Amino acid sequence: MAGLEIVRIPVLSDNYVWLVHDPVSAETMVVDPAVAEPVLAEAEARGWKIGAIWNTHWHPDHTGGNAAIKAATGAQVIAPAAEAARIPTADRLVRESEEVRLGAHAAIVMEVPAHTAGHIAYHFAGDSVAFVGDTLFAMGCGRLFEGTAEQMFSNMQRLAALPDDTMVYCAHEYTQSNGRYALVAEPDNDAIRARMADVDAARLAGVATVPTTIGQERATNPFMRAQTSEILAERRAAKDAFRG
Incomplete structure (x- = not known):
């Protein structure tokens, strides 16, 4: 096919x-x-x-x-x-x-509420493609406008369980600002540092940084990497206030 x-x-x-x-x-x-x-x-x-x-x-x-x-x-x-x-x-x-x-x-439709109460994603398992709207971003996640950190934590865990080669199509070019916060959230994460060098170069050249992959996000996304909903909540609040 x-x-x-x-x-x-x-x-x-x-x-x-x-x-x-x-x-x-x-x-x-x-x-x-x-x-x-x-x-x-x-x-x-x-x-x-x-x-x-x-x-x-x-x-x-x-x-x-x-x-x-x-x-x-x-x-x-x-x-x-x-x-x-x-x-x-x-x-x-x-x-x-x-x-x-x-x-x-x-x-397959995946219900992933938190950014909005009824947010969904579309996962083409046979094509290794997911359209995730504003739930998952490159090195970030959506703001919690209509849901909870617990819901977003569940979303992150569910998306993280998809195969690493799944191509993730999100809806915004937020990678550079997300990455700047990711460096603060996980200052010892060499994968984030390496990725940000590529992202900064791409943006300087006017090149898009998405789609991303589940594997990249598992390695560099501080929200997907949060081990508890409480940690995700702390990181989301910090990112909302972040001006780096």
């Missing part, structure tokens, strides 16, 4: 929208479109027709393009059932362990 083609579309100040295409079925979907125009333009330039929108959570910088893309393409909007009231464009509501498909490629 041919692999998924995944295109990064940078929008707003630091968002990434992911355009995902199955070359066998010619089906295309978009993950968390903050806005519509760049996404429609990229799909048109590639000759791809968007048939679905997959949302991870309700925040406007993840759903703001839903209506316009849906109007332009007739795409079906797939969204977390727990956030149905906040995603009025949704056509299909999905829950834990449900399957969502792009051609022959199957993704």
Whole structure:
């Protein structure tokens, strides 16, 4: 089976929208479109027709393009059932362990609440790909806007259990600021120091630092590496106040 083609579309100040295409079925979907125009333009330039929108959570910088893309393409909007009231464009509501498909490629829905109460991720086990929205970032995790440190700790443990080679597609370019805090949280972690040298060089050159991998995060992410929910809570509060 041919692999998924995944295109990064940078929008707003630091968002990434992911355009995902199955070359066998010619089906295309978009993950968390903050806005519509760049996404429609990229799909048109590639000759791809968007048939679905997959949302991870309700925040406007993840759903703001839903209506316009849906109007332009007739795409079906797939969204977390727990956030149905906040995603009025949704056509299909999905829950834990449900399957969502792009051609022959199957993704399983993972409920990962904390950043928002109904946040989900989509895991393509057969493709070693996960779209995680604002739950897991490169060397970071989402703020606890609607949930608890205990929930986020559970999310981190669950995602850490995925194979190390799983490609993680998050929704923001936060790696450099996350890494600066990671160096403070784990000053003796040589893997973080080495990774930050690469990240700083990439950002200086204007190069994106995501996707990441589960293996990289297990080695360098202070939130995934937190041994208890209490430690994660302390680190999340410290990162919220961090100005390094």
